Amino acid sequence: MPAAAVSVDSKRLPSPALRRFAWGVLAYFIAVILWGTLVRATGSGAGCGAHWPLCNGTVLQHSPRVDTMIEFTHRITSGISLLSVIGLLVWSLRGTVRGHLARTFAVASVVFTLLEAVLGALLVKLGYTAQSQSPMRPAFLALHLANTLLLLAALTLTAHLLSRTKGYLRGSVRLVAPFGALVAVLVIMVVGITGSLAALGDTLFPASTLGLAIAQDFSATSGWLVRWRWLHPTVALFGGTFLIWLLLRAARNRTHWDNRKLLAWVVGLLAVVYGLGLMDVLLLAPLWIQVVHLLAADTLWASIVVLTARLTLVPETQGTGNRD
Numbered sequence: 001m002p003a004a005a006v007s008v009d010s011k012r013l014p015s016p017a018l019r020r021f022a023w024g025v026l027a028y029f030i031a032v033i034l035w036g037t038l039v040r041a042t043g044s045g046a047g048c049g050a051h052w053p054l055c056n057g058t059v060l061q062h063s064p065r066v067d068t069m070i071e072f073t074h075r076i077t078s079g080i081s082l083l084s085v086i087g088l089l090v091w092s093l094r095g096t097v098r099g100h101l102a103r104t105f106a107v108a109s110v111v112f113t114l115l116e117a118v119l120g121a122l123l124v125k126l127g128y129t130a131q132s133q134s135p136m137r138p139a140f141l142a143l144h145l146a147n148t149l150l151l152l153a154a155l156t157l158t159a160h161l162l163s164r165t166k167g168y169l170r171g172s173v174r175l176v177a178p179f180g181a182l183v184a185v186l187v188i189m190v191v192g193i194t195g196s197l198a199a200l201g202d203t204l205f206p207a208s209t210l211g212l213a214i215a216q217d218f219s220a221t222s223g224w225l226v227r228w229r230w231l232h233p234t235v236a237l238f239g240g241t242f243l244i245w246l247l248l249r250a251a252r253n254r255t256h257w258d259n260r261k262l263l264a265w266v267v268g269l270l271a272v273v274y275g276l277g278l279m280d281v282l283l284l285a286p287l288w289i290q291v292v293h294l295l296a297a298d299t300l301w302a303s304i305v306v307l308t309a310r311l312t313l314v315p316e317t318q319g320t321g322n323r324d
Contacts, residue, residue, distance in 0.1 A: 022159035045129025047071030102161040112151035167315030191239040
C-alpha cells in the first residue's frame with residue numbers, strides 16, 4: 001500500500017485513548033452493577049426512602065445508616081456512569097469518521113443508560129425495594145435486568161467496533177446467520193433474567209439449610225418466586241447448549257479473525273460461571289458468591305457479544321476498503 005494511503009487511513013481510525021476509554025467505561029458500568037447487587041442483597045434499596053434523585057430529601061447525609069450509605073453510593077456511581085457514557089458518545093462522534101458503526105452503539109448506550117435511570121427511579125418511587133414482596137417487583141426487576149444487559153451489549157459493541165481496523169463502517173460489513181446468533185443471545189438474556197429472579201427469591205425467602213431450601217422449592221405453600229428458582233439452572237443448561245453451538249461456529253470461522261484465544265476465554269468463563277452457580281446453591285447464596293458470580297456472568301456476556309459480533313458483522317472484503 002502506498003505510504004500516502006497508509007497515512008490517510010490511519011487518521012480515520014479512532015485514537016488508542018478513545019479505545020481505552022470505551023473499554024474503561026464498560027468496566028466501570030460492570031462495577032456499578034456489582035454494587036447494585038450489594039444494594040439488593042443487603043436490602044438497602046430503601047436506604048434513601050422514597051426520594052429520588054435526592055436521598056431522604058437532602059443531598060448531604062448527616063449520620064446516615066449503613067443501608068443509606070450503600071444506596072446513596074450506588075446513586076452517586078450511577079450518576080457518574082451517565083456522565084461517562086455521554087462523554088463516550090461525544091468523543092466517539094468527534095473521534096470517528098461518518099458512518100462508523102461505533103457511533104450507533106454509543107447513541108444506544110446513552111439511551112439504555114437513561115432508561116436504566118428511569119427504571120431505577122420507578123423501583124424506588126413505587127416501593128419495590130428492600131423487603132418488598134409486591135407481585136410487580138419481579139416484573140420490574142426482569143425489565144430492569146433486560147435493559148442492563150442491552151446496555152452492556154451496546155457498550156461492548158461500541159468498544160469492540162472502535163477497536164476494529166476493518167469492518168467498522170456502514171456498507172463495509174455483511175450480516176452472516178443473524179437469526180441463529182440472535183436466538184442464542186436472547187436465550188442467554190433469559191438465563192440472566194431468571195438468575196436475577198432466583199437471587200431475589202433467595203433474598204426475600206432465605207433458607208437456613210440446603211434441605212430446607214429444596215423443600216421450599218417444591219412446597220405448595222411457597223410463593224411462585226421460590227418455586228420457580230429451579231427455572232434458572234434449567235434455562236442455564238439450554239443457554240449453555242446455544243453457547244456451545246456458537247463456539248463451534250467460531251472454531252470453524254477464521255476468515256477475518258483468529259477466534260481461538262477468545263474461544264478459550266469464553267469456555268473458561270462458562271466453566272467458572274457454572275461452578276459459582278453450583279456453589280451459590282450449595283452454600284445458600286452468600287453475598288460474596290453472588291457478587292463474584294455476577295462479575296463472571298457479566299464478563300461472559302460481554303465476551304459473547306464480542307464473539308457474536310465477530311461472527312455476524314463480517315467485513316465485506318479484506319482489502320483496504322475495510323479500513324475506510
